[in-house]
Amino acid sequence: MQILDTPPLLRVTGLTKTFHMHHLDSVLHAFEGIDFALTAGEFILLRGANGAGKSTLLRTLWRSYLPVGGHIWYQSRLGEIDLARAADIDIALLRREEIGFVTQFLNARPRVAAEEIVAEPLRLAGRAGNEALEEARHWLNQFGVRPELWRAYPSTFSGGEQQKVNLARALVLPQRLLLLDEPTASLDAGARQALVRRLSDLKAAGVAMIGVFHYPGDVAELIDREISLTTRTLPQNSGQDDTRDEFNDERERYVAV
Amino acid sequence: MSLETNPRPLLPPQLVQTSPIVTMRDVGRRYGEVVALRHVDVTVYPGEVLGIVGESGSGKSTLLRMMNLEDAPDTGDYRLRLPGRDDGNLFALERYQQRMLRARHIGIVYQNPHLGLLMKHSSSGNVAERLLIAGERSFDVLRSKAREALDASEFPLSRMDHRPADLSGGMQQRVQLAKAIALEPALLLLDEPTTGLDVSIQALVLDTLKRLQRERRITMVLVSHDLGVIRTMADRVMVMRRGSVVEQGLADQVFQDPQHAYTQQLVHAKL
Ligand SMILES: Nc1ncnc2c1ncn2[C@@H]1O[C@H](COP(=O)(O)OP(=O)(O)O)[C@@H](O)[C@H]1O
Ligand SMILES: Nc1ncnc2c1ncn2[C@@H]1O[C@H](COP(=O)(O)OP(=O)(O)O)[C@@H](O)[C@H]1O
Ligand SMILES: [Mg+2]
Ligand SMILES: [Mg+2]
Numbered sequence: 001m002q003i004l005d006t007p008p009l010l011r012v013t014g015l016t017k018t019f020h021m022h023h024l025d026s027v028l029h030a031f032e033g034i035d036f037a038l039t040a041g042e043f044i045l046l047r048g049a050n051g052a053g054k055s056t057l058l059r060t061l062w063r064s065y066l067p068v069g070g071h072i073w074y075q076s077r078l079g080e081i082d083l084a085r086a087a088d089i090d091i092a093l094l095r096r097e098e099i100g101f102v103t104q105f106l107n108a109r110p111r112v113a114a115e116e117i118v119a120e121p122l123r124l125a126g127r128a129g130n131e132a133l134e135e136a137r138h139w140l141n142q143f144g145v146r147p148e149l150w151r152a153y154p155s156t157f158s159g160g161e162q163q164k165v166n167l168a169r170a171l172v173l174p175q176r177l178l179l180l181d182e183p184t185a186s187l188d189a190g191a192r193q194a195l196v197r198r199l200s201d202l203k204a205a206g207v208a209m210i211g212v213f214h215y216p217g218d219v220a221e222l223i224d225r226e227i228s229l230t231t232r233t234l235p236q237n238s239g240q241d242d243t244r245d246e247f248n249d250e251r252e253r254y255v256a257v
Numbered sequence: 258m259s260l261e262t263n264p265r266p267l268l269p270p271q272l273v274q275t276s277p278i279v280t281m282r283d284v285g286r287r288y289g290e291v292v293a294l295r296h297v298d299v300t301v302y303p304g305e306v307l308g309i310v311g312e313s314g315s316g317k318s319t320l321l322r323m324m325n326l327e328d329a330p331d332t333g334d335y336r337l338r339l340p341g342r343d344d345g346n347l348f349a350l351e352r353y354q355q356r357m358l359r360a361r362h363i364g365i366v367y368q369n370p371h372l373g374l375l376m377k378h379s380s381s382g383n384v385a386e387r388l389l390i391a392g393e394r395s396f397d398v399l400r401s402k403a404r405e406a407l408d409a410s411e412f413p414l415s416r417m418d419h420r421p422a423d424l425s426g427g428m429q430q431r432v433q434l435a436k437a438i439a440l441e442p443a444l445l446l447l448d449e450p451t452t453g454l455d456v457s458i459q460a461l462v463l464d465t466l467k468r469l470q471r472e473r474r475i476t477m478v479l480v481s482h483d484l485g486v487i488r489t490m491a492d493r494v495m496v497m498r499r500g501s502v503v504e505q506g507l508a509d510q511v512f513q514d515p516q517h518a519y520t521q522q523l524v525h526a527k528l
Contacts, residue, residue, distance in 0.1 A: 022518035065514040088493055088507050089302050111464050
């Protein structure tokens with residue numbers, strides 16, 4: 001049984017993130033000792049109250065945030081790599097080719113047309129100019145961006161329109177792992193359906209996903225498993241192993257911000 | 258292990274076999290009592306934009322001058338990976354060899370256009386001169402290449418025979434840029450390329466740089482004291498303070514989750 005022997009695409013062990021804020025002389029524990037695995041084609045819903053650390057966990061997997069402990073074992077096409085310790089250049093390349101991050105916000109550069117923004121990931125992946133543009137337009141259409149906007153600059157668009165451009169760009173290139181941080185927040189019904197359809201197709205094609213959804217009902221049919229993050233209060237002295245001792249000092253200086 | 262002393266323990270063996278185009282090791286430079294650079298290591302990968310940020314006097318321009326082989330360090334080793342050649346440590350080469358290497362393979366844009374341009378020659382002449390130094394002799398080729406580079410830098414071609422002395426600051430920077438990219442350099446160095454410009458003009462010049470980077474995948478090292486400029490341009494960031502590198506990482510990492518007290522100060526001052 002080939003499938004059973006396949007290691008998970010992502011194996012997270014003991015993942016811990018604290019923010020050390022020098023200017024406030026304080027440390028904030030976002031989460032500690034997180035373990036989970038995610039296999040190809042699997043969809044994990046991330047749950048937790050506001051401030052529980054959901055976005056922080058996703059950003060740590062994406063390496064916008066540096067973990068202070070634990071491992072993020074990822075089976076890349078080129079071999080296994082610990083994203084918690086990988087060289088920046090490896091992360092940069094994996095972001096280009098294998099791992100996607102979808103949020104509700106478009107980080108658009110000024111004076112670049114919507115269709116160019118969406119086509120860019122395809123171009124960077126080596127797709128020919130015209131073909132990339134065709135496909136970009138296809139996805140803009142799917143997400144309900146009106147054709148007369150395709151050549152305009154998204155910096156002038158409404159929030160909802162920007163979000164659609166953002167989704168088209170984020171999902172235009174099939175990745176192997178998708179991190180989703182409330183991608184449906186404030187989307188209209190049509191675009192939400194298009195998004196769920198796209199995610200469903202990607203899942204069927206073997207893309208692994210972990211994400212936070214404002215209305216989990218939207219993606220109910222995709223969810224395989226859930227992970228809940230609980231809001232941490234001052235960490236208790238529970239039965240702990242000695243790897244946690246290094247945080248003792250910070251724990252005493254803990255402040256919630 | 259304390260967080261304080263080990264902010265970024267992240268230089269494991271690489272998974273993806275991309276060799277750096279620039280490798281500088283242990284570069285040090287003093288000017289009398291002033292230590293301008295102290296044990297500086299720099300790695301630049303092909304096609305990326307490396308941003309170098311830090312307050313005035315932190316050694317950014319000095320480092321860029323070393324990369325451009327304009328000035329020699331007291332210590333250090335500098336390798337530039339160019340197709341089909343191995344020049345060893347560039348700091349150890351003869352002056353004329355350094356000049357040839359610089360003329361053919363490195364482009365630079367200075368904050369001060371007087372450093373980079375002949376103010377009383379025509380703009381196209383400035384670009385052509387650069388091509389001449391690199392060995393181009395045909396007048397037609399000189400003219401068409403200069404034109405192409407000026408056009409790519411979004412310089413209005415109707416003014417290519419005007420002297421930089423008669424142009425605005427933004428236009429002068431575009432001439433410098435055209436001159437720097439005319440030879441398709443392996444490495445483009447930018448020292449505060451927009452600092453002297455009005456904010457609205459700054460944005461336009463940055464757009465041009467961004468477009469060139471996207472379309473031609475030019476490897477760039479961009480120096481600025483302005484975090485906003487670095488943020489919109491750089492893939493990776495190096496933070497300098499008093500001649501040392503205090504932090505480096507992916508741009509979003511350094512801006513969203515700065516590890517060093519100094520970087521946090523910089524980022525928070527900006528917010
Ligand atoms: N860059 C940061 N610097 C300092 N604290 C942060 C940073 N990012 C998030 N936090 C803190 O981490 C905690 C978890 O936040 P977040 O992950 O955004 O929660 P959620 O997404 O579950 O609502 C919050 O207390 C937040 O203020
Ligand atoms: N040629 C020089 N002679 C004397 N001092 C110099 C020279 N070049 C740089 N310095 C000094 O080295 C330090 C770093 O300068 P520089 O590299 O220009 O900083 P930055 O570009 O970050 O503002 C400064 O204190 C500067 O005065
Ligand atoms: Mg969140
Ligand atoms: Mg300077």
